[in-house]
Amino acid sequence: MRADAARNRAKVLEAARELFAEQGFEVPLDEIATRAGVGPGTVYRHFPTKQALFQAVTEERVAAMIATAGEPSDDPGAALFAFLGRMADEAAVKRDLSDAITVPTELRKSMQAAIGSLLADAQAAGAVRADITAVDLIALMKGLMQSMQEGANPAVLLEIVLKGLQSSR
Amino acid sequence: MRADAARNRAKVLEAARELFAEQGFEVPLDEIATRAGVGPGTVYRHFPTKQALFQAVTEERVAAMIATAGEPSDDPGAALFAFLGRMADEAAVKRDLSDAITVPTELRKSMQAAIGSLLADAQAAGAVRADITAVDLIALMKGLMQSMQEGANPAVLLEIVLKGLQSSR
DNA sequence: TGCCAACCGGGGCGTGCGTTCCGTATCGTC
DNA sequence: GACGATACGGAACGCACGCCCCGGTTGGCA
Numbered sequence A, B: 001m002r003a004d005a006a007r008n009r010a011k012v013l014e015a016a017r018e019l020f021a022e023q024g025f026e027v028p029l030d031e032i033a034t035r036a037g038v039g040p041g042t043v044y045r046h047f048p049t050k051q052a053l054f055q056a057v058t059e060e061r062v063a064a065m066i067a068t069a070g071e072p073s074d075d076p077g078a079a080l081f082a083f084l085g086r087m088a089d090e091a092a093v094k095r096d097l098s099d100a101i102t103v104p105t106e107l108r109k110s111m112q113a114a115i116g117s118l119l120a121d122a123q124a125a126g127a128v129r130a131d132i133t134a135v136d137l138i139a140l141m142k143g144l145m146q147s148m149q150e151g152a153n154p155a156v157l158l159e160i161v162l163k164g165l166q167s168s169r
Numbered sequence C: 001t002g003c004c005a006a007c008c009g010g011g012g013c014g015t016g017c018g019t020t021c022c023g024t025a026t027c028g029t030c
Numbered sequence D: 001g002a003c004g005a006t007a008c009g010g011a012a013c014g015c016a017c018g019c020c021c022c023g024g025t026t027g028g029c030a
Helices: A003-026 A029-036 A040-046 A050-070 A076-093 A096-102 A106-124 A134-148 A154-165 B003-026 B029-036 B040-046 B050-070 B076-093 B096-100 B106-124 B134-148 B154-165
Strands: none
Touching: A003 A029, A003 A040, A003 A050, A003 A096, A029 A040, A029 A050, A050 A076, A050 A096, A050 A106, A076 A096, A076 A106, A076 A134, A076 A154, A096 A106, A096 A134, A106 A134, A134 A154, A134 B134, A134 B154, A154 B134, A154 B154, B003 B029, B003 B040, B003 B050, B003 B096, B029 B040, B029 B050, B050 B076, B050 B096, B050 B106, B076 B096, B076 B106, B076 B134, B076 B154, B096 B106, B096 B134, B106 B134, B134 B154
16 A cells, blocks of 8 residues: 555544544535545545445444453443443544444444343343343433433433333332 | 315325324425325425424424423322323324424424423422433433334333433432 | 416426546656 | 556536426316
8 A cells, every 4th residue: 555545544534533423424524535635535445435434433442342341240230331331421422423333334233232242141130120122222322322412411311221221129 | 275275285284294203304305295196396385394394294293292281280290201101102103203302393492391391390399300401301302212213112211211210219 | 168366296406415537646666 | 767556636426305486287256
């Protein structure tokens, strides 16, 4: 790869990181190109499609989150709640995480699998109500993350959801 | 108004009711016109803008909901929960209610005012946690209603949110 | 029945977006 | 320093959508 090509690729990635975080997947690709100081054509030389660029940007961050979820814990309920809390914290600041669950990529499935596994363990330990499925929880979290981007108080919303998830006894 | 004009207006309203309920505000206006068996121009003869048509469709339903919220109750907590439950029930079947909170119309403000008043009463009675604002609650409900349209179990999601709203003692 | 106003349909305009194309500039090698 | 491959930029394309316009049609009153 030529030196200028590598330079431009890095500039595009950085601009995309910033703008996807600020505005989510909806941000026009031309805007990313402008911020990177290149033309739209250059973006497409490095990434075949807008989704591929989005995936390249969110990949490592989401992969890191999933990795932490894989470690076994002696308190499965706390592990799930910590994971959801981490998701919420990220979503409160960056708009791209909630899209990462929806936009069809490889990561989306891994993310869903990770949440499903954490949920199953927490339910087996009796820490979370048994009548909720992974699909329900993911939908709930997506809604929660969208709510956070509308001027609501993220911490309170997270507390409400976590409290509601606890198994009622 | 001429007879055929009234007939077409009614056909447009019915098509809009169906399609807004199925697909939300995002549905293309041309699709509504097609379902109604008229041209797009005819829609605009009766409604100056797409939002006006949306408002005409959702107006009475939302107004009815707001009316029930206005009645004073001896159990403010139950009143709020019943109202939120009614919202959730509607949203579980029709996609337009969650948009009605967001699309800028007259109703949106009334809706927000009604929720705010119900919430204040419920908080004064100690039934709902004091650290949540009307903005938070509306954002939460919007996220909840969006979650319901993704294959999740509406009843469980509502239970979780309502439980989380209760004041922890 | 005849006439005019009201109304209709659908083609068309402007806009915004993802994506592609191609003439030009730049890099790295001989 | 020159040359070929590589990469660049931005104009242009295709599409979808909200909205408008106009030639033709239809309804209802005299």
